[in-house]
Amino acid sequence: MNKSVDNILEECITKGSRKSFFLFAGAGSGKTHSLVVLLNKIRDKWGQKFKIENRHVAVITYTNAATDEIISRLNYSPLFHVSTIHSFVWNVIQSYQSDIKKYYLRFKEEEKAELEEKINKARKKDGKTYLNNVGKFDKVIKSIAKIETVHKFIYNPNGNNFEYNALSHAEVIKIGAKMIVENKLLQKIIAQQYPFLLIDESQDTKKELVQAFFELERNFGGENFTLGFIGDQKQRIYTDGEERITTIIPKEWETPVKPMNYRCDKRIIKLSNKISESIEQNATQNPRENAEEGFVHLYLIRNNDEMNKFEKEANVVLSMKELTGDDKWSMEGNNVKILTLEHMMAARRLGFEDFFGIMRHVDKYSQTLLQGKVDDMDIFSKLSFPLIDSLKKGDNLNALNLLKSYSPLLMNLPSDKAYETLSKCQEILDGLQKMDLGRVTIKEFLKNIVVTNLFNVPQLLIDALSVSLESLEEQNDEVLYAWCSVMNLPVIQIVKFNNYINGNSMFGTHQGVKGLEFDRVLVIIDEKESNMPLFNYNKLFGVEPLSTTDINNRKEGKETTIERTMRLFYVACTRARHSLAIAVYTDNPEIIKQTVTRNDWFDSDEISIM
Numbered sequence: 313m314n315k316s317v318d319n320i321l322e323e324c325i326t327k328g329s330r331k332s333f334f335l336f337a338g339a340g341s342g343k344t345h346s347l348v349v350l351l352n353k354i355r356d357k358w359g360q361k362f363k364i365e366n367r368h369v370a371v372i373t374y375t376n377a378a379t380d381e382i383i384s385r386l387n388y389s390p391l392f393h394v395s396t397i398h399s400f401v402w403n404v405i406q407s408y409q410s411d412i413k414k415y416y417l418r419f420k421e422e423e424k425a426e427l428e429e430k431i432n433k434a435r436k437k438d439g440k441t442y443l444n445n446v447g448k449f450d451k452v453i454k455s456i457a458k459i460e461t462v463h464k465f466i467y468n469p470n471g472n473n474f475e476y477n478a479l480s481h482a483e484v485i486k487i488g489a490k491m492i493v494e495n496k497l498l499q500k501i502i503a504q505q506y507p508f509l510l511i512d513e514s515q516d517t518k519k520e521l522v523q524a525f526f527e528l529e530r531n532f533g534g535e536n537f538t539l540g541f542i543g544d545q546k547q548r549i550y551t552d553g554e555e556r557i558t559t560i561i562p563k564e565w566e567t568p569v570k571p572m573n574y575r576c577d578k579r580i581i582k583l584s585n586k587i588s589e590s591i592e593q594n595a596t597q598n599p600r601e602n603a604e605e606g607f608v609h610l611y612l613i614r615n616n617d618e619m620n621k622f623e624k625e626a627n628v629v630l631s632m633k634e635l636t637g638d639d640k641w642s643m644e645g646n647n648v649k650i651l652t653l654e655h656m657m658a659a660r661r662l663g664f665e666d667f668f669g670i671m672r673h674v675d676k677y678s679q680t681l682l683q684g685k686v687d688d689m690d691i692f693s694k695l696s697f698p699l700i701d702s703l704k705k706g707d708n709l710n711a712l713n714l715l716k717s718y719s720p721l722l723m724n725l726p727s728d729k730a731y732e733t734l735s736k737c738q739e740i741l742d743g744l745q746k747m748d749l750g751r752v753t754i755k756e757f758l759k760n761i762v763v764t765n766l767f768n769v770p771q772l773l774i775d776a777l778s779v780s781l782e783s784l785e786e787q788n789d790e791v792l793y794a795w796c797s798v799m800n801l802p803v804i805q806i807v808k809f810n811n812y813i814n815g816n817s818m819f820g821t822h823q824g825v826k827g828l829e830f831d832r833v834l835v836i837i838d839e840k841e842s843n844m845p846l847f848n849y850n851k852l853f854g855v856e857p858l859s860t861t862d863i864n865n866r867k868e869g870k871e872t873t874i875e876r877t878m879r880l881f882y883v884a885c886t887r888a889r890h891s892l893a894i895a896v897y898t899d900n901p902e903i904i905k906q907t908v909t910r911n912d913w914f915d916s917d918e919i920s921i922m
């Protein structure tokens with residue numbers, strides 16, 4: 313009898329039969345479940361020993377949210393060090409400061425030499441590329457000079473790294489990978505400290521690091537160190553993952569496959585099996601025994617400049633309601649997840665495109681904006697909006713607690729003026745509650761907070777209230793410039809933006825929902841509205857021919873835009889548990905229909921042209 317995947321994995325972590333492994337596990341196959349089961353077995357078998365030896369089990373996840381999920385499922389056991397790859401690598405290298413400097417300088421010198429060569433070779437000495445390279449060259453020279461003065465590098469895996477001695481996210485990975493590959497002593501230290509190192513979502517782990525971990529395993533793998541990769545090549549959607557991973561896995565490793573999809577209904581699995589056929593061998597999944605039939609439907613919406621896309625999408629939702637008989641297919645109540653190709657598409661549909669359109673270009677916010685971690689916005693997202701929400705819900709206790717903790721009005725309530733202060737406060741709150749956030753501008757909203765002294769407004773926003781846009785130069789202070797630019801927008805745009813990034817809207821992006829699942833999913837594909845050079849649904853659906861670069865890549869055995877887009881499509885479709893609608897805006901619905909029926913992705917009665 314074939315051994316079950318769980319048995320194979322158990323042997324891999326058992327004394328006497330330890331082995332590194334790569335677990336192939338497709339969409340909905342329960343990767344997190346298998347990982348947690350395995351980690352619990354490691355705890356049972358090795359926990360006591362490692363506790364005495366002060367050693368740990370390392371688990372690398374793709375996002376902070378996944379890290380938190382696994383930590384909680386492991387009951388916060390200190391045996392496990394669960395972290396993102398950036399935190400892990402920084403943790404491993406940060407005490408070797410002189411090595412970090414050495415590698416940093418080495419990379420900068422290499423960059424300098426490459427740029428020098430390009431500059432010398434350039435025929436046109438006044439072209440854009442030439443001038444661009446000269447600019448980059450000057451920057452490299454400056455950073456080499458500056459770095460000589462750095463005594464200690466710093467790094468924050470969860471934020472911006474603007475300090476002069478801070479490493480960027482990319483630099484930490486690049487330097488870390490090289491340090492591990494080239495330094496056997498460091499490999500030994502990692503293997504001793506972490507006798508088990510498991511990497512989830514390994515398809516998107518940076519390829520330099522995959523190679524570094526493979527090298528570590530080659531030198532130290534066996535009874536003392538086990539490396540485990542868990543992943544799904546079909547869901548590799550970032551370009552820096554290791555393309556060739558299936559061909560470079562050492563022969564001695566175990567490579568079990570999880571064949572079951574526990575998430576999706578049968579029809580959705582049939583579609584995802586068809587999509588994945590050409591991505592990976594052995595990719596076919598089976599539905600769970602009690603899976604329902606489920607629904608898929610493709611809506612091809614003919615492009616028309618006059619059309620209202622929100623209406624079209626509402627019609628799609630209505631049609632799905634009729635098709636499935638499921639009343640929760642509705643634009644009300646957050647029961648349908650709508651996946652767009654990029655955030656700006658959601659911003660247009662939800663009505664915060666002006667605010668987002670400006671803020672997304674602010675360099676300082678590039679890492680934090682979509683994570684909801686921009687401190688300058690706390691006055692809205694953490695104070696004023698929750699206060700308004702509590703007041704509207706009649707949750708006076710919460711409102712009072714917020715005010716007592718953060719409002720200068722109540723923080724130090726003088727006992728002799730308590731009544732007077734409270735009644736003044738009530739007046740302010742009544743005013744706040746009555747505000748029409750769809751009409752009140754950000755400027756008016758903030759001024760009200762300043763005048764009433766409801767909360768302390770950060771200096772940046774006070775400055776933005778008082779200076780005029782014309783008096784500023786964007787390049788001198790892009791943050792202040794951005795805030796000045798949004799002052800006349802209605803404050804509702806920040807409310808809506810805030811709801812979106814907190815997941816309190818119907819929208820998400822095709823990439824952002826990786827790892828998540830929803831009962832009803834509507835995937836929106838609109839090549840004209842999105843601007844994503846790495847993906848191209850027109851090519852996937854046969855509307856646009858392959859480019860010369862694609863053809864050359866294909867000849868060289870490399871992947872093309874089609875394969876990348878196919879994987880993104882696979883990720884988006886496999887988020888749906890029960891029913892899946894795909895709406896494609898196109899000039900050529902007939903060609904798409906031909907392609908998808910020829911590929912056997914949809915039957916013709918599962919396609920509507922609108």
Ligand SMILES: Nc1ncnc2c1ncn2[C@@H]1O[C@H](COP(=O)(O)OP(=O)(O)OP(=O)(O)O)[C@@H](O)[C@H]1O
Binds near residue numbers: 341886
């Ligand atoms: N052994 C199991 N029995 C029943 N249900 C399971 C089992 N394993 C996982 N599930 C359920 O199946 C769903 C998918 O699991 P999970 O999210 O872990 O999949 P995944 O492999 O991470 O998928 P993806 O890569 O597509 O995000 C979840 O709802 C989970 O609770």
